[in-house]
Amino acid sequence: MAIFALSAVFTLYSSVSKQALAQSVPVNGAGIELSTSINNPEPGQMITITARSYSADISASNITWTADGKMVKKGLGENVLEIAAPPLGKTLSIKVTAITSNGVNLNRSLNIKSGSVDLIVENNGYVPPFFKGKLPVSYQNTVKIIAIPHLADSSGKEYDPQTLVYKWKKGSQVIENQSGYGAQSITLVGELVPRNYTVTVIVSTRDGSAQTSGTATVSFGSPSVAFYVDDPLYGPLFHKTINDIVRIGTERETGVLAVPFGFNKPEKGLGNLVLAWLINGYEYPDLASNQSVILRTPDNTQGSSDISISVRNKKDILQGSSAGFSAVFISNQASNADIVNF
Numbered sequence: 001m002a003i004f005a006l007s008a009v010f011t012l013y014s015s016v017s018k019q020a021l022a023q024s025v026p027v028n029g030a031g032i033e034l035s036t037s038i039n040n041p042e043p044g045q046m047i048t049i050t051a052r053s054y055s056a057d058i059s060a061s062n063i064t065w066t067a068d069g070k071m072v073k074k075g076l077g078e079n080v081l082e083i084a085a086p087p088l089g090k091t092l093s094i095k096v097t098a099i100t101s102n103g104v105n106l107n108r109s110l111n112i113k114s115g116s117v118d119l120i121v122e123n124n125g126y127v128p129p130f131f132k133g134k135l136p137v138s139y140q141n142t143v144k145i146i147a148i149p150h151l152a153d154s155s156g157k158e159y160d161p162q163t164l165v166y167k168w169k170k171g172s173q174v175i176e177n178q179s180g181y182g183a184q185s186i187t188l189v190g191e192l193v194p195r196n197y198t199v200t201v202i203v204s205t206r207d208g209s210a211q212t213s214g215t216a217t218v219s220f221g222s223p224s225v226a227f228y229v230d231d232p233l234y235g236p237l238f239h240k241t242i243n244d245i246v247r248i249g250t251e252r253e254t255g256v257l258a259v260p261f262g263f264n265k266p267e268k269g270l271g272n273l274v275l276a277w278l279i280n281g282y283e284y285p286d287l288a289s290n291q292s293v294i295l296r297t298p299d300n301t302q303g304s305s306d307i308s309i310s311v312r313n314k315k316d317i318l319q320g321s322s323a324g325f326s327a328v329f330i331s332n333q334a335s336n337a338d339i340v341n342f
Helices: none
Strands: 024-030 033-036 046-052 062-067 069-074 080-084 091-100 104-114 115-122 143-148 165-170 183-190 199-206 209-216 224-231 244-248 253-261 273-279 294-295 303-313 318-328
Touching: 046 091, 046 104, 046 273, 069 080, 080 091, 115 199, 115 209, 143 199, 143 209, 183 318, 224 318, 244 253, 244 294, 253 318
Parallel strands: 244 318
Antiparallel strands: 024 104, 033 046, 046 080, 062 069, 062 091, 091 104, 115 143, 143 183, 165 199, 199 209, 224 253, 253 294, 273 303, 303 318
């Protein structure tokens, strides 16, 4: 037997993600083309630079590489250089010179800078108070992405993020109405047909002298439901979830709170959520607005009952989840007119 009592709890949460990078700028040269394995390296990241020529056979040429005026590599046909990106705010000047077998002198220069941008991915899915974990994005959540760029001037001082220019892209499409000067974040509304997508941001100074980029992948999943003990003295005990079994012993009753994670709902109340509580497979419609129940042991009986709940969002129809547990109870001699048999 069990008695069910209404309770309500709810709050919002944010999740985090991603990474980033900087800029390589060709300077001048003739006869040689330089390509880098990474266009926007992070400080200290290893880069492979490859020299090619469409006017001469540099595989048979004597090639010399210099970095900031110092020779770092030399040899016949040495057309590949591996080197670390410079510290934040610094510029690394790379020059390659090739002397062909018939004495022709070819050269090319490249300036390499570094930087990074952290991308923080947040969503409006619900979590309980004091929740400190990372909440995955659920179907039809609204997603906010915030860029935290790390670009510095020649003295090593980082630029104020609000003074930089942001170009945001979803997939290959530029988000024109949310890009621009100081546009440090974007908001993307959840779609009825959810598809995973990537968001890229290119961050630069107003004069284009420094640039960095970063990419985050946004993937979707179903929301979930978790159960917590709802203590009559301390309230919901959010530090530990109920996994499979609740044991009701001499204390004769236990409160249980069902918390939907990732659903779109207000901080207080159910909003558009619809609940369905089932006891041993039978639905109790009168509990449709209850997030919490009080389980009491039947008189002179011991055994168990299966408790489950199904939660769905009647507005955002892709949001739905269910969960359950077993309530195990022992015999007692108590009698109470409010007790309802399972």
